[in-house]
Amino acid sequence: EAALKIGQKLNEGKTKQIFELVDQPGLVLVQSKDQITAGNAVRKDQMEGKAAIANKTTSCVFKLLQESGIKTAFVKQHSDTAFIATHCEMIPIEWVCRRVATGSFLKRNPGVKEGYRFTPLKMEMFFKDDANNDPQWSEEQLLESKFCLAGLTISQCEVDIMNRSTVAIFEILEKAWATQNCTLVDMKIEFGVNVKTQEIVLADVIDNDSWRLWPAGDRSQQKDKQVYRDLKEVTPEAMQMVKRNFEWVSERVKLLLEPQASGRVVVLMGSTSDMAHCEKIRKACTSYGIMCILRVTSAHKGPDETLRIKAEYEGDGVPTVFVAVAGRSNGLGPVMSGNTAYPVINCPPLTPDWGAQDVWSSLRMPSGLGCSTVLSPDAAAQFAAQIFGLTDHLVWCKLRASMLNTWVSLKLADKKLQACSL
Ligand SMILES: Nc1ncnc2c1ncn2[C@@H]1O[C@H](COP(=O)(O)OP(=O)(O)OP(=O)(O)O)[C@@H](O)[C@H]1O
Numbered sequence: 001e002a003a004l005k006i007g008q009k010l011n012e013g014k015t016k017q018i019f020e021l022v023d024q025p026g027l028v029l030v031q032s033k034d035q036i037t038a039g040n041a042v043r044k045d046q047m048e049g050k051a052a053i054a055n056k057t058t059s060c061v062f063k064l065l066q067e068s069g070i071k072t073a074f075v076k077q078h079s080d081t082a083f084i085a086t087h088c089e090m091i092p093i094e095w096v097c098r099r100v101a102t103g104s105f106l107k108r109n110p111g112v113k114e115g116y117r118f119t120p121l122k123m124e125m126f127f128k129d130d131a132n133n134d135p136q137w138s139e140e141q142l143l144e145s146k147f148c149l150a151g152l153t154i155s156q157c158e159v160d161i162m163n164r165s166t167v168a169i170f171e172i173l174e175k176a177w178a179t180q181n182c183t184l185v186d187m188k189i190e191f192g193v194n195v196k197t198q199e200i201v202l203a204d205v206i207d208n209d210s211w212r213l214w215p216a217g218d219r220s221q222q223k224d225k226q227v228y229r230d231l232k233e234v235t236p237e238a239m240q241m242v243k244r245n246f247e248w249v250s251e252r253v254k255l256l257l258e259p260q261a262s263g264r265v266v267v268l269m270g271s272t273s274d275m276a277h278c279e280k281i282r283k284a285c286t287s288y289g290i291m292c293i294l295r296v297t298s299a300h301k302g303p304d305e306t307l308r309i310k311a312e313y314e315g316d317g318v319p320t321v322f323v324a325v326a327g328r329s330n331g332l333g334p335v336m337s338g339n340t341a342y343p344v345i346n347c348p349p350l351t352p353d354w355g356a357q358d359v360w361s362s363l364r365m366p367s368g369l370g371c372s373t374v375l376s377p378d379a380a381a382q383f384a385a386q387i388f389g390l391t392d393h394l395v396w397c398k399l400r401a402s403m404l405n406t407w408v409s410l411k412l413a414d415k416k417l418q419a420c421s422l
Pocket residue numbers: 011012013014015016017018028030073085086087088089090128192203204205
């Protein structure tokens with residue numbers, strides 16, 4: 001790997017330094033300080049362990065979010081203690097999202113018992129102001145402070161985007177940790193404004209200090225920094241336990257990226273004249289990370305073949321969703337649906353001349369059939385993804401991020417339109 005040309009130091013905090021990258025304008029190096037501040041060898045040892053754990057956590061978590069489709073500042077890992085990120089001007093707000101009441105929330109809301117479940121999630125924000133202990137802020141306080149970062153004024157639109165994004169990010173991480181039987185109790189994150197695109201992106205880091213995790217939803221087994229805060233006495237044994245807990249998290253954090261189940265979509269088309277329609281389904285499936293196979297078979301002209309193909313995919317134990325693409329009279333979907341327990345989605349390629357009549361062959365079913373019908377190829381893939389998303393968190397996370405991104409696009413389109421008409 002070519003050595004990075006490290007330029008000017010742009011920023012420095014308690015735990016990180018931010019450097020300009022001479023050959024990559026718009027990108028920065030985020031260097032963890034653990035190593036450089038460590039004085040003697042023993043201390044360095046201890047710090048290196050921690051830095052590595054923080055490294056693994058941040059890079060796995062950002063990778064999961066990135067692959068899901070969430071916009072983040074993370075670009076790639078550079079070394080054990082540094083990563084490359086897009087250069088942002090940071091919005092000085094900590095966004096906190098809670099599923100279960102605990103910690104400071106209980107102090108600020110006397111009467112609420114630990115363990116109270118927030119549905120929907122509870123959002124809070126804190127102004128980053130060390131001198132005043134990071135006071136809690138209202139939305140109005142944030143709006144009235146009229147922050148301007150990288151040329152973007154933080155107004156209602158931007159606040160709404162950060163609020164919504166925090167919820168989506170929480171739900172994605174919650175779903176991922178659930179695969180490890182672990183409850184994500186709460187989380188805090190920060191956003192920045194990309195200096196080049198003026199986009200609001202998740203920035204800074206998500207590490208051991210950013211969340212509370214309770215294995216099996218049990219507070220007594222918590223695996224986060226709270227264990228450290230709760231120590232009555234810092235004995236070597238107690239520190240060993242804290243270290244083991246962080247190792248527990250860092251061992252599991254990479255499992256968040258592993259698929260839990262892998263299904264497939266089998267698209268059956270009545271004729272190769274439907275190929276373009278089917279290719280669109282395959283393309284959309286691929287964007288969700290779902291394997292998609294195309295086959296040609298006609299339930300009218302070769303029902304024996306249709307049932308043989310069905311048996312082939314029923315026979316290997318791989319969870320399958322069938323999509324039937326048949327023009328004119330759709331015999332394919334209903335015949336499949338009447339003969340398999342797997343889900344069948346009709347996606348007829350309707351034409352302007354007879355479409356209004358043809359669609360009824362996909363809608364009006366004999367009793368006992370449960371196939372669904374959607375008209376656009378993207379919708380067929382999305383529906384299949386929603387079925388797999390029930391058991392495969394990676395697919396679910398992509399659907400969740402896509403929903404957020406659609407919402408943000410609409411919000412930005414409206415903002416632009418309002419600005420034009422002023
Ligand atoms: N992608 C990025 N581009 C620019 N600045 C960044 C980026 N990621 C993080 N920073 C900023 O780098 C600075 C150093 O980080 P560090 O976490 O060490 O600060 P800190 O002492 O914890 O202070 P803070 O309370 O702001 O987090 C912070 O101001 C942080 O917001």
